Each structure stands twice: as structure tokens, then as C-alpha cells.
Amino acid sequence: MSAEHNGLSIPVNQSLPAQPGPANESPGPERVLFTPPIDIYETGDGLVLVADLPGVSVQSLDLQVQNNKLTLLGRVPSTIPPGAKLLHKEYEEGDFLRSFILSENVDHERVTARLNNGVLEVVLPHAAKTQPRRIQVDSD
Amino acid sequence: MPVFRWRDSWEPFRDLERQVDRLLEGLPFPFPVLRFERQFPPVNLYELDDEFLLTAELPGTSSENLELTVSGGVLTLKGKRPAPAGIADEQFRRHERVWGSWERSINIPDQVQEERVSAEFTDGILKIHLPKAPDTKPRKIQVVQGNNP
Numbered sequence: 001m002s003a004e005h006n007g008l009s010i011p012v013n014q015s016l017p018a019q020p021g022p023a024n025e026s027p028g029p030e031r032v033l034f035t036p037p038i039d040i041y042e043t044g045d046g047l048v049l050v051a052d053l054p055g056v057s058v059q060s061l062d063l064q065v066q067n068n069k070l071t072l073l074g075r076v077p078s079t080i081p082p083g084a085k086l087l088h089k090e091y092e093e094g095d096f097l098r099s100f101i102l103s104e105n106v107d108h109e110r111v112t113a114r115l116n117n118g119v120l121e122v123v124l125p126h127a128a129k130t131q132p133r134r135i136q137v138d139s140d
Numbered sequence: 141m142p143v144f145r146w147r148d149s150w151e152p153f154r155d156l157e158r159q160v161d162r163l164l165e166g167l168p169f170p171f172p173v174l175r176f177e178r179q180f181p182p183v184n185l186y187e188l189d190d191e192f193l194l195t196a197e198l199p200g201t202s203s204e205n206l207e208l209t210v211s212g213g214v215l216t217l218k219g220k221r222p223a224p225a226g227i228a229d230e231q232f233r234r235h236e237r238v239w240g241s242w243e244r245s246i247n248i249p250d251q252v253q254e255e256r257v258s259a260e261f262t263d264g265i266l267k268i269h270l271p272k273a274p275d276t277k278p279r280k281i282q283v284v285q286g287n288n289p
Contacts, residue, residue: 037236041227050224052237054197054264079265080186084193090182091197118199118264 032094036074046106046125053096054118055079061115063122065108071099072120180242181217181266192252192270199264200239206261208268210254215268218243 039050049070053061056074064071074096102108107127114121181196198206200221207218221239248254252270259268 037238038234039224039232039237040234041224041231042233043231047233050237052199052264054199057263079262079267080193080195081188084186084188086184087187087192088183088185091184093184117202117261118197 032092034092034094034096035098036072036096038098046123049100049120049122049124051096051098051120051122052118053115053120055093056096056115056118056120058115061120063113063120065102065111068102068104068108069099070102070111070122070124071097072122073097074120179244181219181244183244183246190272192248192272194246194268194270196266196268197264198261198266200237201261201264201266203261206259206266208257208259210248210257213248213250213254214245215248215257215270216243216245217266217268 036051036053038052041048041050051072053072053074055076057077060075060077062071062073062075064073076093076095078093102124105126106124110125112123181198183194183196186193186195194215196217198219198221201219205220205222209216209218218241220241223239248270251273253273256271257268259266261267
């Protein structure tokens with residue numbers, strides 16, 4: 001089953017957006033860039049996209065829709081005090097990037113997002129079906 | 141028959157693992173139980189002047205769903221990540237995230253003051269502060285001359 005036919009497709013190749021958001025002001029040392037795990041599920045009104053972004057806050061998340069492409073870039077500011085000595089490492093700290101192609105079926109104007117406890121939830125409502133418009137025919 | 145040869149070819153690897161293990165055993169590593177373990181949640185451990193700092197990534201968990209206990213040199217982390225409520229399996233078009241209950245125990249060094257351990261949970265990252273006890277002064281032990289038989 002491909003997600004593409006139902007509103008979202010996930011490109012394989014990742015690259016940084018050409019216009020980084022405000023979260024990109026201090027590039028700092030080279031960071032690891034992760035593809036966050038996501039869920040996508042359907043509701044009656046559209047799609048919901050959920051992404052795990054541990055360490056990302058509302059201030060450090062940049063979510064953009066441009067040319068049918070939804071891009072999420074989550075910066076993870078390091079909270080480890082300077083001078084701390086790393087004794088043991090089981091996970092890498094890094095930023096998160098992933099982008100999705102939205103179909104015409106998604107109402108871009110009504111996309112909403114919430115971020116709680118490091119989990120982003122993006123609601124992608126279906127565009128309202130265009131109603132047939134009756135055209136009044138007049139005679140002279 | 142070369143059927144089971146792969147076992148032989150891995151044997152040197154096991155030897156190497158044992159050697160590395162022996163090397164590491166010689167190092168003064170304060171959290172021996174963490175060595176070579178792959179458990180959930182993955183943790184990082186830092187040492188500062190006055191404390192050890194343990195961090196774990198737990199997105200989607202809330203502080204109400206986290207239970208931390210420390211007793212007898214063992215720190216136990218327990219947690220639950222609830223599945224999204226009311227979403228049927230057939231509604232999922234992509235499913236990469238994991239949920240469920242987990243538990244992990246970590247031995248902590250003697251020098252940690254258990255009664256002062258504290259934790260904070262922000263944006264899906266758990267940080268546990270393990271304060272070190274102030275340096276204990278070496279105590280000189282008087283040697284008394286015993287009676288010769």
C-alpha cells in the first residue's frame with residue numbers, strides 16, 4: 001500500500017531546506033541529522049501525521065508547507081552542561097528532518113500542528129469536495 | 141563438511157570480544173552494568189564535578205507515566221507509552237513509532253547520594269541527576285603492636 005495515493009508520499013532522499021527557518025540562526029558544530037519515525041493514520045476528515053522528535057520544543061521546530069511539500073525540521077539544543085564528561089553513550093544527539101509530498105486532496109490552509117512531550121502531531125484535513133454550482137440560465 | 145564453518149570463522153571474533161571485555165574490566169568504569177547492553181530506553185551518561193547525569197529519550201511519555209525508584213544502589217526506570225486512543229489498526233497507513241510498557245534497572249555507584257537523586261522531563265527527554273557524595277577523607281588506622289607469643 002503506498003501512501004502516495006492517499007495524500008502523502010515520503011521522499012527517500014533528504015536534504016536541508018533551501019530556506020532554513022529561524023531555528024537555524026546558530027549553526028554551531030556539525031550535527032547529526034536523523035529521519036524521525038512517524039505514524040500516519042486516517043480519520044474521517046483527513047490524515048494525521050505523528051512524529052517522534054525528542055528534545056525538540058515549539059521554539060526549535062520549523063514546520064513549513066511550500067509547493068505541496070511539508071517539511072519538518074526540529075533542532076535539538078544540547079542541554080548537557082559544558083564540561084560534562086561523556087562516560088557512556090547509547091544514543092546520538094542530533095536534529096530531525098523529514099519531508100512529505102502533500103496531495104491536492106489536503107487543504108493546505110487548514111493544516112494544524114501540536115507538539116507535546118517531544119511528539120509532533122500534524123492534522124491534514126481533506127479539502128472540501130467542490131459543490132456543483134448551478135448556473136442560472138437567463139434568456140433575453 | 142563446510143556446513144557449520146561459519147561458526148569457526150566467528151570464533152576469533154568472540155575471542156576479540158572477550159579480550160576487549162577484559163581490557164574494559166581493567167578500567168575504572170563506575171556503571172559496570174551499562175557495558176555492552178542494548179535496552180530500552182537507550183541512555184547516555186555524563187560525569188560532572190558534583191554529579192552523574194543520566195539522560196534518556198522518551199518521546200510521547202508524560203511525567204505521570206514515568207516511575208523512578210532508587211534503592212540499594214539500583215536505579216529503576218519504569219514507563220508506559222500509551223497507544224493513540226481510538227485509532228484502529230486499519231486506519232494506519234504508516235506505522236514506524238513504538239509504544240508499550242518498559243522497565244530498566246541500572247546499578248549506580250556507591251558514591252551517589254540516593255536520597256538526593258532528582259529527575260526532570262522536558263520535551264520527551266528525561267534527565268536524572270545523581271549527586272556525588274562529598275569526598276570522604278581517608279581515615280588513618282592506628283596499628284597497635286600485638287603481643288608476641
